[in-house]
Amino acid sequence: MDLQLQVFVTVAEKESFSRAAEEHHMTQPAVSQYIRQFEEQIGARLLERTNKYVRLNKAGEIVYHHAKEILALYTKMQNLVDDLANKASGPLSIGASYTFGEYVLPRIIANLKQTYPDIQPTVTIGNTATVADLVASHQLDIGIVEGKFNAARLIVEDFAEDTMVIVSATDHPLTYRKEQLEMADLENETWIVREHGSGTREAMDNLFEQYGIAPTKLMDFSSTQPIKESVEAGIGISLLSHWSIKKELKNGYLRVLDVKGLPYRRQFSIVTNTPFQTKALEVFIDILRTKKLLTTLN
CATH class of the missing domain: 1.10.10.10 (Winged helix-like DNA-binding domain superfamily/Winged helix DNA-binding domain)
Structure with a gap:
């Protein structure tokens, strides 16, 4: 069969x-x-x-x-049995939402490969909803996501906090304001946003609802990099993870706006679909949980 x-x-x-x-x-x-x-x-x-x-x-x-x-379950079963007699090795399929997958995960994978060279990771990056669905259907061993998703068939563990700030081009008129900005001051700005289904878009929508504003000038992009490029070009402003803008802030390409009530905080979660873990998955989760590693990412 x-x-x-x-x-x-x-x-x-x-x-x-x-x-x-x-x-x-x-x-x-x-x-x-x-x-x-x-x-x-x-x-x-x-x-x-x-x-x-x-x-x-x-x-x-x-x-x-x-x-x-x-077939995915069969492979997982075989790997679990093999692990009883062997060290951490073999395939590990990892999914991550864009922010974590593009700006944090590469350093974690480097740490994993240095410590456990026999583990063979493959990475799928997508929005939160997609990654959660792939884990639930056994297409991925683990997902790292933020925001809301269908958790009915998943084991969920919060493991890291992300802070999000509003950024603009360095010469945007808002950067010359001496007083602290209110969210209401930003309602008529052009907002560069992620697509629906992404955790970053959900965070932005939550922020708008929290402060009772409803911006009408929105531009959608499916990943963070073109959003940063658009903001840098002066097209508009955006709410982005501090993880994703470190280089731009260091090089003076973007500026964080001083907005009352910010930064916005959200949780990143580990999602899996079974309590039985291969050694490869087990050691990867241990690395994710390591406070020392997470501290270096902040």
Whole structure:
């Protein structure tokens, strides 16, 4: 059943029996036989076949979705058993929201590789909702996220606090104000914001609601880097994590606005989907929890 699942998933993803045969180092007739036997066991046709394409049908989409979860669980089970006799090693799939994944995680991965060179990490960066869903469906071993997400199938642990500030270009008119700014002073500014579903966008929306303002001039971007570039160019202002703007502040490209009530604070959380952890996952979580490491990131 395990090999049948693997062959089925490969055919579905490659949309080709011949490419699946190459992937698994077997003949095309052997792949066809595996698929035929698998469909007989399931009791339904799963693939639509023509001379031009191979595609999942409705039943196939259902089976493919669960097959990915089953294979991920099988791999995790094998790694857990292997860990009983071995040191921390093997694959570790990590997901992180953009702020943490782009500006903090690389240094943690470097620490991990230096201490445990036999661990093979792979990293997926996405918005909070996407990362949480991938962990819940066993596509990732662990996620590091902020803000709200569907935690129904997840184990959640808060582990770090992030502070967020409002930044502008160094020559923005607001930087010349001598008195402390109120949030109301910023309502008519152009705000450079992240897309819905990201933790940074949620933090910004919460800030607007908290202070009772409703800015109408918003520009959406799907990652932090173009937001920083836009702010630096004088297009508008933004609420950003202090982790993401260290270089810009050091080099004098951006300036933190002195706004009453800020900085805004939010929690970063570790999310996993099982109490059973491979040694690789266990040592990675230990590194995340290390206060000394987190202190160097502030």
